[in-house]
Amino acid sequence: MEKLRFRFEGGNAAPAATPARIVGVVASGNLEVLIEALPGDAACTIEVDTAALGFGAIWQAVMNDFFARHPLGGVRIAINDAGATPAIVSLRLDQAVEEFTRPRESHHG
Amino acid sequence: MNARMAPPREWNRRAQGRLRRLERAATRLGPQLSGKLVDAAAIVPLLEEVIEAGDRVCLEGNNQKQADLLARALTAVDPARIHDLHMVQSVLALPEHLDVFERGIASRLDFSFSGPQAARLAKLAGSGRIAIGAIHTYLELFGRYFIDLTPNVALVAAQAADRAGNLYTGPNTEDTPVIAEATAFASGLVVAQVNEIVPHLPRIDIPADWVGFVVRSPTPHYIEPLFTRDPAKISEIQVLMAMMAIKGIYAPYEVDRLNHGIGFDTAAIELLLPTYAEALGLRGRICRHWALNPHPTLIPAIEAGFVESVHSFGSELGMEDYIRARPDVFFTGPDGSMRSNRAFCQTAGLYACDMFIGSTLQIDLAGNSSTATQGRIAGFGGAPNMGSDARGRRHATAPWLAAGREAQRDAATMPRGRKLVVQMVETFREHMEPAFVERLDAWALAEAAGMVLPPVMIYGDDVTHVLTEEGIANLLLCRDDAEREQAIRGVAGYTPVGLARDRRAVARLRERGVIRRAEDLGIDKRDATRDLLAARSIKDLVRASGGLYQPPKRFRNW
Numbered sequence: 001m002e003k004l005r006f007r008f009e010g011g012n013a014a015p016a017a018t019p020a021r022i023v024g025v026v027a028s029g030n031l032e033v034l035i036e037a038l039p040g041d042a043a044c045t046i047e048v049d050t051a052a053l054g055f056g057a058i059w060q061a062v063m064n065d066f067f068a069r070h071p072l073g074g075v076r077i078a079i080n081d082a083g084a085t086p087a088i089v090s091l092r093l094d095q096a097v098e099e100f101t102r103p104r105e106s107h108h109g
Numbered sequence: 110m111n112a113r114m115a116p117p118r119e120w121n122r123r124a125q126g127r128l129r130r131l132e133r134a135a136t137r138l139g140p141q142l143s144g145k146l147v148d149a150a151a152i153v154p155l156l157e158e159v160i161e162a163g164d165r166v167c168l169e170g171n172n173q174k175q176a177d178l179l180a181r182a183l184t185a186v187d188p189a190r191i192h193d194l195h196m197v198q199s200v201l202a203l204p205e206h207l208d209v210f211e212r213g214i215a216s217r218l219d220f221s222f223s224g225p226q227a228a229r230l231a232k233l234a235g236s237g238r239i240a241i242g243a244i245h246t247y248l249e250l251f252g253r254y255f256i257d258l259t260p261n262v263a264l265v266a267a268q269a270a271d272r273a274g275n276l277y278t279g280p281n282t283e284d285t286p287v288i289a290e291a292t293a294f295a296s297g298l299v300v301a302q303v304n305e306i307v308p309h310l311p312r313i314d315i316p317a318d319w320v321g322f323v324v325r326s327p328t329p330h331y332i333e334p335l336f337t338r339d340p341a342k343i344s345e346i347q348v349l350m351a352m353m354a355i356k357g358i359y360a361p362y363e364v365d366r367l368n369h370g371i372g373f374d375t376a377a378i379e380l381l382l383p384t385y386a387e388a389l390g391l392r393g394r395i396c397r398h399w400a401l402n403p404h405p406t407l408i409p410a411i412e413a414g415f416v417e418s419v420h421s422f423g424s425e426l427g428m429e430d431y432i433r434a435r436p437d438v439f440f441t442g443p444d445g446s447m448r449s450n451r452a453f454c455q456t457a458g459l460y461a462c463d464m465f466i467g468s469t470l471q472i473d474l475a476g477n478s479s480t481a482t483q484g485r486i487a488g489f490g491g492a493p494n495m496g497s498d499a500r501g502r503r504h505a506t507a508p509w510l511a512a513g514r515e516a517q518r519d520a521a522t523m524p525r526g527r528k529l530v531v532q533m534v535e536t537f538r539e540h541m542e543p544a545f546v547e548r549l550d551a552w553a554l555a556e557a558a559g560m561v562l563p564p565v566m567i568y569g570d571d572v573t574h575v576l577t578e579e580g581i582a583n584l585l586l587c588r589d590d591a592e593r594e595q596a597i598r599g600v601a602g603y604t605p606v607g608l609a610r611d612r613r614a615v616a617r618l619r620e621r622g623v624i625r626r627a628e629d630l631g632i633d634k635r636d637a638t639r640d641l642l643a644a645r646s647i648k649d650l651v652r653a654s655g656g657l658y659q660p661p662k663r664f665r666n667w
Contacts, residue, residue: 086536087578088345090578091637095634098633
């Protein structure tokens with residue numbers, strides 16, 4: 001198990017009251033992403049628990065692109081990757097942020 | 110000059126050879142031969158009498174039905190008598206298809222596809238036990254049956270025969286008509302194994318006077334359910350890619366006549382027709398006419414009224430009753446069962462379809478696509494015929510003209526259409542193997558196996574779109590090779606090829622619509638969930654069929 005940490009400064013602060021969101025289903029072979037507001041810190045921090053070693057450079061590129069798409073601040077994102085590919089990680093992150101910033105009435109799990 | 114007269118030439122040597130073989134068989138088999146009916150216990154002696162050393166032999170190996178009894182019998186003939194056979198068959202599916210080479214019965218091979226035997230074939234070719242003439246597309250090999258690879262003997266499979274020797278193939282007609290015709294009309298001999306001999310056939314697929322011998326197999330011929338994909342295994346990335354395919358390609362080009370490759374990527378598209386495509390108002394505008402095996406995953410779209418017609422290369426196990434109950438959609442005989450035909454369906458896919466979309470294993474910077482990997486000689490299957498622009502096509506349709514307009518470099522060149530050829534692939538395969546590479550494994554395979562050319566499944570100049578989870582690259586709009594390379598890099602995700610993109614060039618291509626991302630297509634990624642699939646399990650497919658679809662046991666998990 002490898003734990004990777006990424007930190008991005010200069011994003012737009014999320015409203016402090018935004019409720020946390022979990023996207024994905026634990027233990028379903030499906031990547032799980034938790035996103036929550038962290039008012040004490042202006043940065044966007046991302047923690048990844050991954051079973052696949054040696055893909056740090058790819059993860060860095062995935063996260064750089066993610067922050068370029070969604071420059072968030074004051075949030076903590078935790079990813080439990082279950083051996084997921086960058087494709088599913090990016091999709092889950094985008095889904096989580098959409099749900100976090102623009103929640104809709106009924107969302108698919 | 111020599112004034113001596115040459116002896117008069119005989120013009121019927123092949124017919125004489127046929128008679129010689131028939132007489133030998135009658136003598137050796139005696140009472141084990143009754144008319145055309147051969148006792149199953151006498152099948153090896155029969156083959157020893159009708160086949161001669163050096164013959165070209167077609168051992169019917171299809172995608173679905175297999176002449177397995179005859180394959181086993183051929184491995185048991187005496188190699189001292191029967192040797193150096195030249196096997197000409199579309200598919201190498203059974204171990205026996207290669208055993209004949211190991212046992213010194215056959216030495217030369219011309220074929221199309223060897224999926225399940227690919228690794229062993231590579232070994233045998235590497236050790237010199239098999240001389241491979243060429244790896245063909247199906248139509249190419251069938252064409253050569255009538256030019257320079259005509260079989261002397263064909264060993265085929267059918268569902269049933271009558272006592273006269275007429276054959277009923279059942280829904281898996283597949284290659285049988287083309288093999289039987291090429292063989293029978295060149296004074297060759299057709300030997301058929303059948304599951305049963307009945308007084309009256311439901312219909313006649315092969316007439317008796319094309320057939321030399323019929324043997325009833327003690328066990329029914331093997332059929333492989335090759336085209337069944339369990340919806341439970343479709344991922345959300347595949348759902349996202351299917352959404353992009355429908356909204357970014359099917360809708361704008363109004364793709365109405367098409368072929369889908371085999372796999373979960375295209376199964377996802379089939380299962381999104383009644384949900385996502387329906388919500389986009391596309392029913393009646395796309396996907397009405399298909400060249401396709403009866404994919405179980407197409408059932409919900411058929412039931413939703415998307416599909417008007419399906420012509421098939423072969424059938425699919427478990428779909429028989431459903432097909433029988435939907436004769437307006439499928440090609441069926443007066444008896445009610447389907448008649449497939451690989452040669453005609455390949456022709457339909459090549460000339461009468463406006464799009465091919467399928468998966469692959471590797472794509473290079475020019476868009477060349479290959480399923481060849483080191484140590485496996487897998488061949489091609491149907492993709493190269495489906496996935497190539499038909500240069501001989503002349504009839505115009507809206508999607509064909511639209512693609513042609515995009516490809517036209519300037520107003521002065523002669524206008525013509527283009528087939529849409531879409532390669533759909535996740536940027537990383539399992540075990541983080543990148544699908545995009547600088548150099549295809551096909552090059553190394555060609556070197557190792559002594560092939561004349563790297564085995565490319567679809568050439569880059571035939572590919573019009575590359576679709577990944579990152580976006581769609583429209584190669585028709587690329588003005589030069591450099592743009593094409595950046596368009597491919599621009600959808601190659603986090604693979605080394607994708608990471609090495611020129612970001613500014615990719616941004617410009619995106620501005621011009623050469624590259625389109627899900628967000629450019631107005632797709633909300635939150636919709637990319639399995640809830641969008643019209644069926645999420647095999648059981649859902651059975652339910653959608655009203656209980657008519659009967660999945661093979663291995664797909665039943667309830």
